[in-house]
Amino acid sequence: MSDTCWTVTSWNVNGLRAAAGKGFPEWLHGLGPGPHVIGLQEVRAHPDQVPPAVARPDGFVTHFFPANRPGYSGVALYATRTPDSVGTTLGVPEFDVEGRVQLARFGRLLVANVYFPNGNGQDRDNSRVPFKLAFYRRLLEVMDAARQDGLRVLCVGDYNTAHREIDLARPKDNVKTSGFLPEERAELDRWVASGWVDTFRHLHPTARDRYSWWSQRFGVRAKNIGWRLDCVFAAPEALPYVRSAGIHSDVMGSDHCPVNVTVDAAITD
Numbered sequence: 001m002s003d004t005c006w007t008v009t010s011w012n013v014n015g016l017r018a019a020a021g022k023g024f025p026e027w028l029h030g031l032g033p034g035p036h037v038i039g040l041q042e043v044r045a046h047p048d049q050v051p052p053a054v055a056r057p058d059g060f061v062t063h064f065f066p067a068n069r070p071g072y073s074g075v076a077l078y079a080t081r082t083p084d085s086v087g088t089t090l091g092v093p094e095f096d097v098e099g100r101v102q103l104a105r106f107g108r109l110l111v112a113n114v115y116f117p118n119g120n121g122q123d124r125d126n127s128r129v130p131f132k133l134a135f136y137r138r139l140l141e142v143m144d145a146a147r148q149d150g151l152r153v154l155c156v157g158d159y160n161t162a163h164r165e166i167d168l169a170r171p172k173d174n175v176k177t178s179g180f181l182p183e184e185r186a187e188l189d190r191w192v193a194s195g196w197v198d199t200f201r202h203l204h205p206t207a208r209d210r211y212s213w214w215s216q217r218f219g220v221r222a223k224n225i226g227w228r229l230d231c232v233f234a235a236p237e238a239l240p241y242v243r244s245a246g247i248h249s250d251v252m253g254s255d256h257c258p259v260n261v262t263v264d265a266a267i268t269d
Helices: 016-020 026-029 127-149 182-193 199-203
Strands: 007-011 036-041 060-065 073-081 085-087 103-106 109-115 151-157 230-234 242-247 259-265
Touching: 007 109, 007 151, 007 230, 007 242, 016 026, 036 103, 060 103, 073 103, 073 109, 103 127, 109 127, 127 151, 127 182, 151 259, 199 230, 199 242, 230 242, 230 259
Parallel strands: 007 036, 036 109, 109 151
Antiparallel strands: 007 259, 036 073, 060 073, 085 103, 103 109, 151 230, 242 259
16 A cells, blocks of 8 residues: 555444534545545434435445434444445344444454444433443454454444543543443453553543543533543554544534544555
8 A cells, every 4th residue: 555544533423414414524525635444333324314425425435334223323434445345243133233333344454333332221220231241242252353364453433431530521420320330341441451452542641631422411512521432442463553543522513523543554454
């Protein structure tokens, strides 16, 4: 590849139909020189439900994986290079029907675009936590198998978990809230223990007040009372190629903001 770096971006758009009218097309075309790989989460739409300029924008190839349930979950991939393949299964039907995973391969680079489940449950009783933890474990098995096949894996997405106290504004108030429960954080501990690296925290170990999600209650984002839920984790084989990691809290249009990494183009070779 002649390009020096690729940029890999993750953004929970909180409904692509809504984001389409809140600056998403302008943001997409303002990204600058590629190559770009962009994973969107919580798309909540089929491609024929958004304007053609959003579903199939000039300069990008796109791939959508909606949930079976209308208006729920869903992921989408935008890239300036055509992936060699895109997989959408974890081999577990109860996960696959929710439209949460895309596994896009570009040479030896595998980008996993993932919308991790929320553990809250319908009654905010944390009833979905076991489902969420099982999803974490199965995804890790699939990605570790890809590593064994010689791929360099980046896992981007809305993890729906803040890993450390530094990753949310009010940790003491949220120890019983899904997204900061000990058992949820322990799953990320297990990822780290097996060699996976949170790229932003690796490059910015002491950075505080850097969040990617804010409640939509009035004034919360302006006061930066947030959580860092959106991450790019790198497998050990991918980490040497990571050059930078960023959180773009100035980008509006969703209750989340984009996060990204730049990686040396040799990651695909």
